[in-house]
Amino acid sequence: MSSSTMSALHYSAFYICCVLLCLSCLCYTLIQGRVARRQNQLYILLLLNMMSCAACSVVVAFFEGGFGSGTHLIADTTRFMSIVFHASLTPMFGYYVLLVCGNAWQLSYRGLALYALPFIFTELIVLMNPLTGWVYYYDNTFQYCRNWGAYAIYAAAFFYMLAGLLNLFRYWRAVTSAKRNALVFFIALVAVGIFVQIAWRDIQIELFTDALAALGLMLSIEDEDDRIDMATGAYNRRALSFDLKNFITTEQVFQVIGVRITDTASVHRVMGSSASDAFLRSVADYLRTLLPPYCIYYANPSTYIILIRGDDENRAAELAAEILDRFGKKWKGGKVESLLHAAVTRGVSPKDFPTREDVLFMADSPIPVKEEKKVLSGRDLSYLLRRLEVERALHRGLEEHSFEVYYQPVYELPSLRMTSAEALLRLHDRVLGNVPPAEFIPAAEQAGIIEELGDFVLEEVCAFIAHGEPDKMGLNTIGVNLSVLQCMQPGFAARMKEIVSRFDVSPSKINFEITESVAANDYNALDTVIRDLKEGGFTFAMDDYGTGYSNMQSIFSLDFDLVKIDKGILWSAEKNSIGRAILDNSVRMIREMNRKILVEGVETEEQIRLLARLSVDYLQGFYFSKPVPRDEFVTLARTKPESNLSILIQEAAP
Ligand code: C2E
Ligand code: CA
Ligand code: CA
16 A cells, blocks of 8 residues: 555544444434434434535545645545535534424524524635635645634534533423433534544544434434334333423424224223234324324323424314224224224313323323214313312312211111111312212322322221221121222232221221222232232122123132122113113122122112012112211111011012
8 A cells, every 4th residue: 555545544534434433323223214303304414414524535635645636626626525514514413402402493484594694604605615715725835724714614613512502401401311411412522523623633533523423312312212112103101291391391382182092991801902902003003194103102001192393273183083084994903803982182282281291181081071073172171171170179188188988888688787888988179069989089090199098088987997886886897999090009908907907997897899890900910919908807899790891700710708789780670671681690690609799779669679589688779878978877877777678578588
């Protein structure tokens, strides 16, 4: 190798490294398919720019040595090109920072023009250089010399680095800490490169440090693995939460569309988890045909959230309608096809959803409307307001002690003796009045205070038992409702035990009720909790039997002492022969499994006669009493059900 080639190689080593680095980053980015977002595209452009710039510099190094007169032209042209590319590098890098921070979207055209001004100026003086020599020129020995324009380019570069940094500080909270740290580090790296190259002209390191920074960006910022939900390919909830925070801190207007698939739980139960995953995936695939993938988030097991920047409400409305329409047709879930039902909601932030929590709240709140024929927006979203008000009432209730436990008696057949009671929670709110538990219990679950309420109910019940009245009344147990969410909390069983022992109450006095349909979600965990508490002496009832579509085998593998047949089953048994057959068979089946049977919702003598014929064990219902406050309940115990009832029961006995 000739010495001039060697020196050219030495001189351009950093440039060659830069080309190789950028090329690797480019290939990897393309292989990963990270091309959809504006940020991705700018990143690719940055790589291409650096690569071109470095490649030109390599050519300069080889030809500048002068292998003949024609080479000057080549060296001169490529140098010129490299500087054209170079002058646009930091403006691009700065803009990339703005994109990552999220506030690039709010720049008006004027703002953008202002931002681009130093860039336009420097590019202009570079382009005019062949005529003016403002950026560089060759002296009479053909030596390359920098002119003031070169320093103007560096000044612009510092401006863009500084702008990026200041912007980052301004929107510090809009960016995740990992991204923040990465950005600060890489801005610093680029700045060091620029500084070294200005100070020591011969160390051509700047493009190499830029490329290193780009590699870092690829690994830290462009990498979205932790943001993607593996099953559906959509962004996950974490990504949703971060992006919402970003949009809201940077004060962007954006459209929100919620797609809630209302029958995921039953699809899961009937067709199994792999089919239900496949259905969810096909919905995500469909959404990706309508929208760029970066707009779609998988917020929770049945809800997709779509975020679209900008104030185009009409487009969002059309999209929402189109999505809802699609649910009129079947979906593919692996080998099976089925209709899915969905409720679609739509709103605008900040108008409808001023905070991140509002959007997440919408994603998680049950949609009360049965009618799924129209997109819910504007006033239809008032159910969210009601839910928020209920949530406030819950917190108020805890502070102001406006919760109260009511008791509803349970009677044994055929003696008609009151043998137990069910504790039912009431909320008397000073603003909303009496809120029904069917409304506030799910809200308490969502708001994360169900445990606190559950503890309160058990404490009240224990205080009542410790007081001695229930024993005097001859009650064997008191039923306490449990939300499955509550049972799944770590340390749940231990806490229940702690509460009863604090009141010195025997656990055998407490009968926990768990709803059948809910019990279906996670048998193993539930089984462990039930076993643990049963060993401690508590008893268990399966509540609302006949309302879910539970897997019978699994549900009866749980060790319940009592099954409470839902009122719906009783009521339809009176209406027609199919209902009657269901009741008869349920009773027979449960008895064969050696569980006690309670029927809820007893309102008429006719029903009592029917149930006496079936010889169920216990009755509960408005016929005897509604749930009443504790003191009223105590007086209630002194009045026995009417005596003609006993005759009625004796007549009916099989
Ligand atoms: P549940 O456990 O099935 O409670 C029985 C519900 O049926 C009660 O409604 C009761 O008032 C009502 N009921 C009883 N007999 C009759 C009748 O003859 N006719 C009619 N129409 N209704 C009758 P409530 O008190 O409104 O409670 C609704 C649900 O809220 C409960 O259903 C239970 O799931 C939940 N809940 C109530 N208190 C608690 C609690 O402390 N913790 C938890 N986790 N859930 C609770
Ligand atoms: Ca119950
Ligand atoms: Ca029930």
